[in-house]
Amino acid sequence: MAAMITVDFQNSFAFILFCLFSLLCYSLFFRKAKGSRAGRDLPPSPPSFPVIGHLHLLLSVLVHKSFQKISSKYGPLLLLRIFHVPIVLTSSASVAYEIFRAQDVNVSSRGHPPVEESLWFGSSSFFFAPYGDYFKFMRKLIATKLLGPQALDRSRKIRADELDRFYRNLLDKAMKKESVEIGEEAAKLNNNIICKMIMGRSCSEKNGEAERVRGLVIESLALSPKIFLGMIFHKPLKKLGISLFQKDIKSVSPKFDELLEKFLVEHEEKMEEDHYKANDMMDLLLEAYGDENAEYKITRNHIKSLFVELLVAGTDTSALATQWTMAELINNPTILERLREEIESVVGNTRLIQETDLSNLPYLQSVVKEGLRLHPPASISVRMSQERCELGGFYIPEKTLLVVNTYAIMRDPNFWEDPEEFKPERFITSSRSEQEDEIREEVLKYIPFSAGRRGCPGSNLAYVSLGIAIGVMVQCFDWRIKGEKVNMSETAGTIMLAMAQPLKCTPVPRTLNLLPSSLHIPSS
Numbered sequence: 001m002a003a004m005i006t007v008d009f010q011n012s013f014a015f016i017l018f019c020l021f022s023l024l025c026y027s028l029f030f031r032k033a034k035g036s037r038a039g040r041d042l043p044p045s046p047p048s049f050p051v052i053g054h055l056h057l058l059l060s061v062l063v064h065k066s067f068q069k070i071s072s073k074y075g076p077l078l079l080l081r082i083f084h085v086p087i088v089l090t091s092s093a094s095v096a097y098e099i100f101r102a103q104d105v106n107v108s109s110r111g112h113p114p115v116e117e118s119l120w121f122g123s124s125s126f127f128f129a130p131y132g133d134y135f136k137f138m139r140k141l142i143a144t145k146l147l148g149p150q151a152l153d154r155s156r157k158i159r160a161d162e163l164d165r166f167y168r169n170l171l172d173k174a175m176k177k178e179s180v181e182i183g184e185e186a187a188k189l190n191n192n193i194i195c196k197m198i199m200g201r202s203c204s205e206k207n208g209e210a211e212r213v214r215g216l217v218i219e220s221l222a223l224s225p226k227i228f229l230g231m232i233f234h235k236p237l238k239k240l241g242i243s244l245f246q247k248d249i250k251s252v253s254p255k256f257d258e259l260l261e262k263f264l265v266e267h268e269e270k271m272e273e274d275h276y277k278a279n280d281m282m283d284l285l286l287e288a289y290g291d292e293n294a295e296y297k298i299t300r301n302h303i304k305s306l307f308v309e310l311l312v313a314g315t316d317t318s319a320l321a322t323q324w325t326m327a328e329l330i331n332n333p334t335i336l337e338r339l340r341e342e343i344e345s346v347v348g349n350t351r352l353i354q355e356t357d358l359s360n361l362p363y364l365q366s367v368v369k370e371g372l373r374l375h376p377p378a379s380i381s382v383r384m385s386q387e388r389c390e391l392g393g394f395y396i397p398e399k400t401l402l403v404v405n406t407y408a409i410m411r412d413p414n415f416w417e418d419p420e421e422f423k424p425e426r427f428i429t430s431s432r433s434e435q436e437d438e439i440r441e442e443v444l445k446y447i448p449f450s451a452g453r454r455g456c457p458g459s460n461l462a463y464v465s466l467g468i469a470i471g472v473m474v475q476c477f478d479w480r481i482k483g484e485k486v487n488m489s490e491t492a493g494t495i496m497l498a499m500a501q502p503l504k505c506t507p508v509p510r511t512l513n514l515l516p517s518s519l520h521i522p523s524s
């Protein structure tokens with residue numbers, strides 16, 4: 001889930017002064033001479049300000065855009081400096097190939113978690129776990145029990161139930177002629193799907209539990225720019241005994257802790273019942289937690305951190321992608337009509353689209369892919385080289401932060417025809433042979449989920465959730481907006497790429513003859 005960074009600090013001036021002072025101290029007292037460059041040059045560096053270096057780029061509202069602009073002017077592989085902290089930036093598919101393929105293991109860590117004692121991005125974090133035993137143990141479990149293709153087959157009923165609930169809710173709004181915020185509805189859908197998949201039940205709407213979880217996810221995301229800065233400056237500031245944004249980042253952790261402890265105790269009580277069979281991710285993790293001979297001895301905090309990160313990584317990413325793609329469809333009625341025709345010819349109008357239909361709906365799949373290409377919710381990926389290496393013929397020192405601008409790569413005019421336009425058919429009418437696609441420069445030109453060992457493990461789930469949500473909205477409703485066109489301006493109040501004006505529109509039911517037997521009756 002790493003990402004696009006926006007910094008919107010009201011007190012950014014104070015922050016700059018503070019960093020300036022701290023890093024001056026650092027450079028005066030602690031900075032070491034550079035190590036050997038093994039006879040190679042560092043990547044070129046664009047002009048920068050004295051002392052702060054390229055900090056202004058990080059503090060801009062749309063960081064991916066500032067990075068894109070500077071790359072198109074000075075080259076696809078650049079060395080930036082934030083004070084004295086080096087960051088290597090790339091916006092080239094070919095360098096991304098070197099990073100995620102040739103250097104995959106070397107870049108499979110993300111550096112230090114910014115705050116040790118936090119469930120969210122702290123020392124028990126999965127996201128910040130170094131590439132080692134814990135990471136391998138957990139990643140395997142996530143693939144086999146939760147997010148891999150077979151695990152997804154087993155949890156299909158959960159998503160079918162939640163899709164029905166999503167449809168009924170939209171229908172209810174449509175009948176009352178109420179408008180809906182697509183992002184909010186999609187976030188609820190994804191939140192429920194993920195909660196049910198990881199702990200066997202959704203969060204109850206009745207006692208405010210769902211709202212609390214949602215609130216905590218939003219609060220966590222709002223902290224993400226600070227987490228990113230905390231990560232960049234962790235090492236130099238630690239030497240000065242300073243930890244950036246500790247208080248803020250830690251503040252959300254106890255609230256998640258209280259909620260997750262409740263869920264864990266609930267599960268432990270159920271597991272004590274006779275004949276109880278472990279059947280969700282939380283059961284499996286609790287079994288591993290209590291097993292002296294487990295492959296890896298996990299802690300209670302590992303379980304809680306993982307759930308926080310799955311919720312945060314999985315909910316808003318998919319919700320934003322749904323919102324952006326619906327906005328593109330509303331602005332492109334011909335594409336919307338073609339998509340609807342495909343759904344009608346494959347699914348008909350007596351039942352709701354289901355995820356088993358997706359493989360027969362190539363145009364819908366292309367619409368989803370194109371939405372993610374133009375509007376990747378995580379628009380930059382951040383990794384750290386463990387050892388010195390070579391990228392694009394340049395020397396990269398060990399422990400260097402590497403930023404891959406996936407947004408720029410997926411709009412690179414050298415590889416994409418009309419890169420700024422929404423053209424789903426580009427994913428269907430590919431005349432390239434498989435062999436041609438293996439051309440190094442081309443392989444990683446499409447990376448909304450990043451790539452390599454640390455690439456997103458939720459991509460299969462995301463494709464399915466996006467496909468069914470967009471499918472139902474197109475199959476069952478027309479959409480009315482205020483004005484002629486949806487405003488597609490970007491913003492980034494968190495680490496995610498969001499719409500400056502969230503998509504609000506009114507569903508109008510289409511005439512379908514849905515058979516009652518085609519709808520699941522979701523359990524609450």
Ligand code: HEM
Nearest residue numbers: 001002127313314317318321378449450454455456458462
């Ligand atoms: C449209 C939806 C999504 C997008 C665009 C997205 C994108 C990403 C990206 C770019 C990364 C960073 C990878 C890297 O550093 O190379 C990531 C990591 C991650 N994502 Fe997703 N993601 C999405 C949905 C999901 C879902 C549904 C889940 C699970 C429920 C999920 C779980 C994770 C996890 C756990 C990581 C950390 C992986 C690791 O550290 O090994 N994501 N995601």
